[in-house]
Amino acid sequence: MSRRIKNTKLRKHIEKKREYFQIYQKGNIHLDLFAIYGNKNPVIMEIGIGRGEFLAGQSLLHWQNNYLGLEINKARIDYALRQLDTKRHQNVRIIDLFADENLIELIKSNTIRKIYILHPDPWPKRRHQQRRIINHKFIDVLYQLLDDKGVIEIQTDHQEYAEWILQHFSEREDFIPVNGGITDIPRQGHLVTYFEEKKMREGNNPLYITYKKKLVKDTREK
Numbered sequence: 001m002s003r004r005i006k007n008t009k010l011r012k013h014i015e016k017k018r019e020y021f022q023i024y025q026k027g028n029i030h031l032d033l034f035a036i037y038g039n040k041n042p043v044i045m046e047i048g049i050g051r052g053e054f055l056a057g058q059s060l061l062h063w064q065n066n067y068l069g070l071e072i073n074k075a076r077i078d079y080a081l082r083q084l085d086t087k088r089h090q091n092v093r094i095i096d097l098f099a100d101e102n103l104i105e106l107i108k109s110n111t112i113r114k115i116y117i118l119h120p121d122p123w124p125k126r127r128h129q130q131r132r133i134i135n136h137k138f139i140d141v142l143y144q145l146l147d148d149k150g151v152i153e154i155q156t157d158h159q160e161y162a163e164w165i166l167q168h169f170s171e172r173e174d175f176i177p178v179n180g181g182i183t184d185i186p187r188q189g190h191l192v193t194y195f196e197e198k199k200m201r202e203g204n205n206p207l208y209i210t211y212k213k214k215l216v217k218d219t220r221e222k
């Protein structure tokens with residue numbers, strides 16, 4: 001729990017939500033998604049949920065999917081928990097985690113239908129670019145996590161990072177661009193988050209990047 005919350009009533013309210021929505025990594029054991037959600041519905045993952053508006057809204061719109069939100073900032077997790085309701089958001093879980101290549105130790109391969117990465121930190125300075133979440137090793141992991149219908153949806157307000165992302169995907173043969181790969185037209189059911197609105201007010205409109213997993217044909221003789 002973030003130490004910043006001094007209001008006891010609010011703190012208790014968040015702790016109650018945490019009991020329901022937050023899940024924890026137990027050693028190097030894969031999450032049992034069926035046990036967590038109690039069904040086999042498609043699992044949609046969002047990396048870096050921020051204040052959680054997208055997760056909270058999408059999970060209501062698509063109640064037939066399960067949602068798994070990953071976030072490293074504890075204060076933001078608390079903020080996101082406040083937006084979730086134990087009756088209406090039964091298909092949502094959050095995990096306090098820094099997503100990197102180790103994700104494959106936590107989540108079984110071929111189990112995620114869609115991965116959203118919305119406004120990932122752009123690390124604009126050249127010397128910081130190696131911190132960008134989009135890199136080939138991480139895309140390798142995303143490929144493994146996605147199921148056969150798997151899709152990656154990325155959104156960025158940073159033109160140069162958008163070009164970096166496209167460059168990475170264009171260098172690969174395991175993903176196919178959807179609708180040309182990039183557009184400035186918001187996706188159906190698009191939800192504007194606090195962060196996105198802030199960026200738009202500063203004059204930086206989002207770009208939407210979509211790639212789907214390409215299935216490698218099994219060429220072995222049957």
Ligand SMILES: C[S@@+](CC[C@H](N)C(=O)[O-])C[C@H]1O[C@@H](n2cnc3c(N)ncnc32)[C@H](O)[C@@H]1O
Nearest residue numbers: 048049050070071072073098099118119193195
């Ligand atoms: C710029 S904010 C965008 C938040 C939200 N996606 C939105 O569009 O409003 C990026 C968020 O990703 C989180 N984050 C950055 N790297 C992460 C990582 N590797 N794993 C999990 N969360 C991460 C940050 O803590 C922050 O909350």
